[in-house]
Amino acid sequence: MVSTLTTPFAEVATSNASLRAFLHGLPGVDRVGADARAAMLATRSIKTTAKGQAIDLAIGMVDLTTLEGADTPGKVRAMCAKAVRPDPADPSVPSAAAVCVYPDLVATAVQAVEGSGVKVASVATAFPSGRSSLEVKVAETALAVAAGASEIDMVIDRGAFLAGDYLKVFEEIAAVKAACGRAGGAQRENGAGGAQGEQAAHLKVILETGELATYDNVRRASWLAMIAGGDFIKTSTGKVSPAATLPVTLIMLEAVRDFARRTGRKIGVKPAGGIRTTKDAIKYLVLVNETAGPDWLDPDLFRLGASSLLNDLLMQRQKMATGRYAGPDYFTLD
Amino acid sequence: MFEYAPAPESRDIVDIRPSYGLFINGEWVEPQGEERHKTINPATEEVLAEIGWASETDVDRAVQAARKAFTTWSALPGAERAKYIFRIARIIQERSRELAVLESLDNGKPIRESRDVDLPLVAAHFFYYAGWADKLAYAGLGVDPRPLGVAGQVIPWNFPLLMLAWKIAPALACGNTVVLKPAETTPLTALAFAEICRQADLPPGVVNIVTGAGATGAALVAHPGVDKVAFTGSTEVGRQIARTLAGTRKKLTLELGGKAANIVFEDAALDQAVEGIVNGIFFNQGHVCCAGSRLLVQESIAGDLLEALKRRLATLRLGDPLDKNTDIGAINSAAQLAKIRELSAAGESEGAERWSPPCPLPDRGFWFPPTVFTGVAQSHRIAREEIFGPVLSVLTFRTPAEAVEKANNTPYGLSAGVWTEKGSLMLWTASRLRAGVVWSNTFNRFDPASPFGGYKESGYGREGGRHGLEAYLDWNHR
Structure with missing residues (x-):
């Protein structure tokens, strides 16, 4: 399967040595400078019309997420209703981009959002630790895709990455990517290239930057995920602290910008975890705007993985419209 | 496309008087010279205020005031001087938004820089040197370093308040008194600083501010009552000052141009x-x-x-x-x-x-x-x-x-x-x-805490850090 993938830079993945040479040949990241740049961009003052535009943009980029052991079909259906229509009192509020659930709840979610345009994303590959065999990871991905997930959020094998076994990480991503394209089993493979008919599920590759420790590693993992065929690179599972940070997202945005410049292919970015306020969300949008550029200000290329953020966005949106803050009971808790 | 809507910082917070005199001996005085000049906002060419330019006579008054104040100021224990300098630092922090707006209006620099760079550094500089005031004997400059007297200081327009801080903070900490001339295009924050000196109850004459252009600066550095000259500006003017001071007992530090x-x-x-x-x-x-x-x-x-x-x-x-x-x-x-x-x-x-x-x-x-x-x-x-x-x-x-x-x-x-x-x-x-x-x-x-200064035509002497004390102390007096 891996060999049929045609991705840019696939030639560097012919051996672990060449992959290593490539990843370690990327320009380094100076931590102090990257932190300073992210902090400077966080001082941008987004007010009035720009704030209104940013809030609607952010709502449309939210991957509304529930990833708990206690998740139930009822909980997922409630969240889906919220994603489709975030504010029941105001139909002008855009829908969220997607809902993100565990694989066993994908079918429930698909049914709940049907016809709304909201996508269903599923975590897979032994989320959140990624500690399982490739067979299990591929099988789990295939199950989620078969259940109707149009997006797969996989985790990389951080252990293999930190041990320097980049080829193993690459091959896992490529195998999961291939599994994303085999929705409904064999019928997808019959079509030439498999691109006709139903689209292959989009693959988001979670780097779990909180476990990669250095910004150099974040840059290398970003490139590894992109050349292995990921459609999105995502910061975190939300289960490890720190989750998304502005500097880490800055480095990932630089990576997708540089990758697009060299290949013409635009990869998406998804910070996830810890983004709770409108102010936070707007800082991320500024970061996107001034790093990867305005092309990335699109739910196809930028997502915010969050749960409580959505209500804060709604509250700020209403404040802008009415000049007053409504109490928390005026926004639904789902 | 994500367009940022205008997000202007309010200028209501600053109160600019229509005209300013000189700050001598703790009082606002009218210059004896006739010259008055307008300072403008370089972003709009709008007139901000009218500024009196100090003549030689005015400079003389200011130096006399500083000489008089030196006797008591230099006799204060270092810990007492430190209290004044700490107080100035705190007032600067409290008024930092106002001072940042004023700096941006008079200089043209973005508010993001005056707010996030200039003002925090100004306050930090005063805090830093306030800490040295009672520890001069431990600065590695002998056991009993003494102040020099009156410092005549001439500063440029690029970082008006920050350059003032670089000059005034170490001078005061070491027990000197000061006559400072801000640049002719950016006098407003120095004049606001004069108000801060009053707010901090700094004894009259310890800090004097004389506004003006090259002639005022020349009169200041040439004044026989000045013991130490500190200049930041162009290499050309620095050369003239070095010539003026050659053969005198005055100490000189110059921070001049660069091509880094x-x-x-x-x-x-x-x-x-x-x-x-x-x-x-x-x-x-x-x-x-x-x-x-x-x-x-x-x-x-x-x-x-x-x-x-x-x-x-x-x-x-x-x-x-x-x-x-x-x-x-x-x-x-x-x-x-x-x-x-x-x-x-x-x-x-x-x-x-x-x-x-x-x-x-x-x-x-x-x-x-x-x-x-x-x-x-x-x-x-x-x-x-x-x-x-x-x-x-x-x-x-x-x-x-x-x-x-x-x-x-x-x-x-x-x-x-x-x-x-x-x-x-x-x-x-x-x-x-x-x-x-x-x-x-x-x-x-x-x-x-970090010394700053040049090689070759970029000048001599260091400002900032422990090294910055050397320029304001007599430590070879034995």
């Missing part, structure tokens, strides 16, 4: 190097004596780096200095704008290639777009003369030795930057650069 090299090696952290280049030359519109105005980039990465730099420059936001999202503000004066234009024209006529991002300039006020010259040779004027504006000259090199040779091949030696991820190359390069400050993987970073 910012050296980027092929293994540098590219994205952060780009930020460092931008911060090196476009910070404060390039009105920075230690600006990284010469980019020396290793030929093997020159293409990639310039592409990344140009892409980054296209995101710079030029305009209203009070808008919180502005990156590049106004050029400080018509005269400075003319100088930048003249040198840029010379760059073109000497054969360098000129580039600026698409950047509409406001109709009123003094503006110059961020500009990059490539194909610059060492012999071009834009590689040798200080432009003091948002103009970067790009040169290339092949080997570390060539980089060092080119970096040092200038009459100046104030600062330099080095970008490499390789520690041994960083140390090798830094130890060979003849510059007072060498920034490692950063640029234009300041800290009150």
Whole structure:
């Protein structure tokens, strides 16, 4: 399967040595400078019309997420209703981009959002630790895709990455990517290239930057995920602290910008975890705007993985419209 | 496209009087000279206030006041002097928003910089030297270092309040009194500082502010009642001052021009190097004596780096200095704008290639777009003369030795930057650069604990840190 993938830079993945040479040949990241740049961009003052535009943009980029052991079909259906229509009192509020659930709840979610345009994303590959065999990871991905997930959020094998076994990480991503394209089993493979008919599920590759420790590693993992065929690179599972940070997202945005410049292919970015306020969300949008550029200000290329953020966005949106803050009971808790 | 709506900082917080006199002996006094001049907002050419210019007689009054105050001020225990300086530092912090707006109005610099760089550093400088006031015997300058007397201080327009802090804080901590002349185009924050001295109950005459232009400054440095002269400004004026003071007992420190090299090696952290280049030359519109105005980039990465730099420059936001999202503000004066234009024209006529991002300039006020010259040779004027504006000259090199040779091949030696991820190359390069400050993987970073000053035509003496005390103490008196 891996060999049929045609991705840019696939030639560097012919051996672990060449992959290593490539990843370690990327320009380094100076931590102090990257932190300073992210902090400077966080001082941008987004007010009035720009704030209104940013809030609607952010709502449309939210991957509304529930990833708990206690998740139930009822909980997922409630969240889906919220994603489709975030504010029941105001139909002008855009829908969220997607809902993100565990694989066993994908079918429930698909049914709940049907016809709304909201996508269903599923975590897979032994989320959140990624500690399982490739067979299990591929099988789990295939199950989620078969259940109707149009997006797969996989985790990389951080252990293999930190041990320097980049080829193993690459091959896992490529195998999961291939599994994303085999929705409904064999019928997808019959079509030439498999691109006709139903689209292959989009693959988001979670780097779990909180476990990669250095910004150099974040840059290398970003490139590894992109050349292995990921459609999105995502910061975190939300289960490890720190989750998304502005500097880490800055480095990932630089990576997708540089990758697009060299290949013409635009990869998406998804910070996830810890983004709770409108102010936070707007800082991320500024970061996107001034790093990867305005092309990335699109739910196809930028997502915010969050749960409580959505209500804060709604509250700020209403404040802008009415000049007053409504109490928390005026926004639904789902 | 995500357009940022205007986000102007309110100017209601500042209260500018229609006219200002001189601050002598703790009082506002009218200058005896007839000369009054307007100070304007360089972003709009709007008149902000009328300023009296001090004549020789006025300067004399100020020096007399400082001499008188010196007797009691220098006799105070260091811990008592420290209380005043700490109080000044706290008032500056409390009034920092107001002072930042005032600085941006009078100077043209973006509020983001006056708010996030200038004002925090001003307060930090006073806090730092307040801490030294009762520890001078432990500064490594003998067991009983003594103050010099009256310090005559002349400061430039690029960082008006910060340069005032660099001058006044160590002078007061060491027990000296001060007569300070701010630049003629940017007197307002120095005059606001005079009010702060009153608010802090600083004894009359310890700090005196005399406004004016070159003649006022010349009268101040030549005054026989002045014991120490500190000047920050152009090399040309620094030379005149050195001539005036030759053969006198006055101590002198000069912080003059620069033409700093910012050296980027092929293994540098590219994205952060780009930020460092931008911060090196476009910070404060390039009105920075230690600006990284010469980019020396290793030929093997020159293409990639310039592409990344140009892409980054296209995101710079030029305009209203009070808008919180502005990156590049106004050029400080018509005269400075003319100088930048003249040198840029010379760059073109000497054969360098000129580039600026698409950047509409406001109709009123003094503006110059961020500009990059490539194909610059060492012999071009834009590689040798200080432009003091948002103009970067790009040169290339092949080997570390060539980089060092080119970096040092200038009459100046104030600062330099080095970008490499390789520690041994960083140390090798830094130890060979003849510059007072060498920034490692950063640029234009300041800290009150770090000494600052130049080699060669960039001046002599150090300001900041423990070294900065030397200029304000007599420590060879035995």
